[in-house]
Amino acid sequence: xxxxxxxxxxxxxxxxxxxxxxxxxxxxxxxxxxxxxxxxxxxxxxxxxxxxxxxxxxxxxxxxxxxxxxxxxxxxxxxxxxxxxxxxxxxxxxxxxxxxxxxxxxxxxxxxxxxxxxxxxxxxxxxxxxxxxxxxxxxxxxxxxxxxxxxxxxxxxxxxxxxxxxxxxxxxxxxxxxxxxxxxxxxxxxxxxxxxxxxxxxxxxxxxxxxxxxxxxxxxxxxxxxxxxxxxxxxxxxxxxxxxxxxxxxxxxxxxxxxxxxxxxxxxxxxxxxxxxxxxxxxxxxxxxxxxxxxxxxxxxxxxxxxxxxxxxxxxxxxxxxxxxxxxxxxxxxxxxxxxxxxxxxxxxxxxxxxxxxxxxxxxxxxxxxxx
Amino acid sequence: xxxxxxxxxxxxxxxxxxxxxxxxxxxxxxxxxxxxxxxxxxxxxxxxxxxxxxxxxxxxxxxxxxxxxxxxxxxxxxxxxxxxxxxxxxxxxxxxxxxxxxxxxxxxxxxxxxxxxxxxxxxxxxxxxxxxxxxxxxxxxxxxxxxxxxxxxxxxxxxxxxxxxxxxxxxxxxxxxxxxxxxxxxxxxxxxxxxxxxxxxxxxxxxxxxxxxxxxxxxxxxxxxxxxxxxxxxxxxxxxxxxxxxxxxxxxxxxxxxxxxxxxxxxxxxxxxxxxxxxxxxxxxxxxxxxxxxxxxxxxxxxxxxxxxxxxxxxxxxxxxxxxxxxxxxxxxxxxxxxxxxxxxxxxxxxxxxxxxxxxxxxxxxxxxxxx
Numbered sequence: 001x002x003x004x005x006x007x008x009x010x011x012x013x014x015x016x017x018x019x020x021x022x023x024x025x026x027x028x029x030x031x032x033x034x035x036x037x038x039x040x041x042x043x044x045x046x047x048x049x050x051x052x053x054x055x056x057x058x059x060x061x062x063x064x065x066x067x068x069x070x071x072x073x074x075x076x077x078x079x080x081x082x083x084x085x086x087x088x089x090x091x092x093x094x095x096x097x098x099x100x101x102x103x104x105x106x107x108x109x110x111x112x113x114x115x116x117x118x119x120x121x122x123x124x125x126x127x128x129x130x131x132x133x134x135x136x137x138x139x140x141x142x143x144x145x146x147x148x149x150x151x152x153x154x155x156x157x158x159x160x161x162x163x164x165x166x167x168x169x170x171x172x173x174x175x176x177x178x179x180x181x182x183x184x185x186x187x188x189x190x191x192x193x194x195x196x197x198x199x200x201x202x203x204x205x206x207x208x209x210x211x212x213x214x215x216x217x218x219x220x221x222x223x224x225x226x227x228x229x230x231x232x233x234x235x236x237x238x239x240x241x242x243x244x245x246x247x248x249x250x251x252x253x254x255x256x257x258x259x260x261x262x263x264x265x266x267x268x269x270x271x272x273x274x275x276x277x278x279x280x281x282x283x284x285x286x287x288x289x290x291x292x293x294x295x296x297x298x299x300x301x302x303x304x305x306x307x308x309x310x311x312x313x314x315x316x317x318x319x320x321x322x323x324x325x326x327x328x329x330x331x332x333x334x335x336x337x338x339x340x341x342x343x344x345x346x347x348x349x350x351x352x353x354x355x356x357x358x359x360x361x362x363x364x365x366x367x368x369x370x371x372x
Numbered sequence: 373x374x375x376x377x378x379x380x381x382x383x384x385x386x387x388x389x390x391x392x393x394x395x396x397x398x399x400x401x402x403x404x405x406x407x408x409x410x411x412x413x414x415x416x417x418x419x420x421x422x423x424x425x426x427x428x429x430x431x432x433x434x435x436x437x438x439x440x441x442x443x444x445x446x447x448x449x450x451x452x453x454x455x456x457x458x459x460x461x462x463x464x465x466x467x468x469x470x471x472x473x474x475x476x477x478x479x480x481x482x483x484x485x486x487x488x489x490x491x492x493x494x495x496x497x498x499x500x501x502x503x504x505x506x507x508x509x510x511x512x513x514x515x516x517x518x519x520x521x522x523x524x525x526x527x528x529x530x531x532x533x534x535x536x537x538x539x540x541x542x543x544x545x546x547x548x549x550x551x552x553x554x555x556x557x558x559x560x561x562x563x564x565x566x567x568x569x570x571x572x573x574x575x576x577x578x579x580x581x582x583x584x585x586x587x588x589x590x591x592x593x594x595x596x597x598x599x600x601x602x603x604x605x606x607x608x609x610x611x612x613x614x615x616x617x618x619x620x621x622x623x624x625x626x627x628x629x630x631x632x633x634x635x636x637x638x639x640x641x642x643x644x645x646x647x648x649x650x651x652x653x654x655x656x657x658x659x660x661x662x663x664x665x666x667x668x669x670x671x672x673x674x675x676x677x678x679x680x681x682x683x684x685x686x687x688x689x690x691x692x693x694x695x696x697x698x699x700x701x702x703x704x705x706x707x708x709x710x711x712x713x714x715x716x717x718x719x720x721x722x723x724x725x726x727x728x729x730x731x732x733x734x735x736x737x738x739x740x741x742x743x744x
């Protein structure tokens with residue numbers, strides 16, 4: 001492991017010692033990437049999600065994201081998933097890192113309204129409901145159990161696993177889970193929007209909790225009920241996969257503040273595997289002043305956070321440059337898979353090479369499909 | 373590789389030299405087992421299938437088979453899938469071999485009416501129709517394409533792949549595909565029944581072909597249409613998986629005469645990978661006088677056939693002993709996974725050990741769930 005590269009490419013904002021050790025454990029090893037997709041009606045509350053050109057289109061974003069990874073183009077929509085301002089999905093980061101390091105991957109459908117035109121694993125979930133209603137996920141226990149079986153089987157095949165997600169509205173449901181479990185999360189979850197709508201998110205969460213007859217922290221000991229009331233199908237499938245795989249191999253939970261919700265579930269459901277787990281994210285999440293991943297994680301379990309030092313400030317494309325203004329920031333495992341790609345190739349590629357590949361892929365996509 | 377063990381445990385009824393070589397290639401290597409499940413309405417034609425206590429129950433057999441592999445008991449039915457005479461599913465062989473050699477596995481749903489209570493991969497298929505109607509599978513090309521992507525991704529994870537199947541009525545649809553493609557298959561496909569209903573199967577196939585406006589051999593150059601007219605969703609998903617994985621790693625096609633149909637599809641769709649492929653089956657198939665696997669395969673492509681020398685003649689259980697009378701014979705990849713388990717452990721276990729494990733598992737199952 002060349003510490004020189006690591007210092008440039010990886011940031012260690014939390015629990016650096018164990019983070020460095022983790023990187024040395026996965027250095028040169030072969031990962032599997034799993035992308036967990038789901039939808040939640042919560043994303044359609046106006047002002048909640050920018051993971052789609054408009055709220056109705058958020059149903060298509062998870063399917064389109066994984067289609068992009070497999071086919072290098074989307075099938076269920078024309079063009080790419082973009083924010084209302086036209087900023088492209090972080091799946092273009094993920095596809096570029098997967099490609100450069102030839103990392104195999106599998107799609108897990110935790111409950112989506114629009115199914116991807118790809119092979120995908122079903123774990124018994126259905127699309128999430130609007131958490132305002134106080135009933136979000138029907139069968140979290142069954143989803144957890146099946147995902148756990150899957151994670152445990154996949155763990156026999158590879159050195160370690162990286163898990164990412166795509167679920168529009170996911171930071172609001174993450175806030176729901178965290179508040180239900182009594183974690184001080186207000187003002188701490190991230191957003192794909194330039195202006196993080198914290199108070200709207202909190203209002204939605206509190207409406208849902210109240211509708212179900214709970215107050216903040218009432219579900220401290222009961223993550224499954226918390227998921228069923230104000231969570232989403234992605235987080236419980238994700239937690240099940242980590243629980244199943246983490247017994248035997250290292251796991252990178254690849255994402256932003258939603259990973260705190262997954263961690264809170266795991267802290268209760270499967271705490272013994274957490275020394276085998278880190279959060280892999282992007283610099284944009286770490287530098288985001290409107291959210292606080294470290295502040296969330298430090299309340300739950302002191303697992304390392306490692307951030308990929310991706311930088312689009314010199315990009316030729318305004319769509320990518322916008323990431324530097326704090327739009328999008330993370331998703332589809334972008335940060336974690338970047339860390340994994342660099343580690344797999346033992347630093348033979350770095351963040352700059354990945355950014356070049358992203359620019360190349362984005363250029364090709366723009367040529368094929370005019371993104372308005 | 374100890375040739376002593378191999379001579380006892382493996383039979384080489386076809387292309388022995390390449391078969392021996394293949395075994396030496398996989399000796400001590402780590403496989404993934406994939407079980408492809410599907411249903412076809414064809415199984416409900418009275419007298420066609422014994423893979424269920426009665427024709428209606430055949431819808432449950434594939435789901436119950438894979439549940440047995442994962443949970444060591446079925447969830448969607450009480451007891452086990454059995455023939456009308458109460459002879460148990462070959463999944464008990466598969467579960468025992470998987471267990472002894474700790475082989476990871478994945479379920480692929482090519483199109484089932486009853487879904488298993490397990491994680492499973494979807495490849496875009498729907499349950500097969502009755503081939504009598506001359507329209508059996510809606511979208512074979514899409515199923516093939518998605519399965520190919522899956523096979524290609526999974527091939528990056530393991531040394532080699534073993535693929536098995538569970539689809540009641542599958543030998544009739546196999547006959548359909550083979551006849552449509554002009555292969556001399558009459559009287560050559562196997563049956564789970566003690567008396568192989570050859571003439572009924574042929575009548576059903578010819579009815580379907582005629583209904584669709586084809587004669588025998590008309591679809592020699594067109595396996596996709598052959599599948600869509602008189603095939604089933606399993607065979608095309610199976611072929612896609614082999615096509616995707618076989619580019620990079622060895623593949624054991626684990627099954628009986630249905631593997632000839634898969635081979636015929638591959639011979640046209642992806643002939644270049646066939647030197648990386650064998651058929652793994654059971655002694656019961658090879659010794660079956662009412663079918664002719666070698667006679668089918670030799671017409672298509674001379675890939676090796678290797679049979680696991682499983683023997684239930686000394687079993688304490690009449691349900692297992694019945695296999696020696698030619699009931700059931702094969703299914704759920706039983707033969708191929710037995711070969712794979714022995715190879716993975718470099719002959720440290722043999723067919724006898726696997727039979728002991730099967731007896732133990734069967735005993736436990738009988739104790740839990742009285743099989744009437």
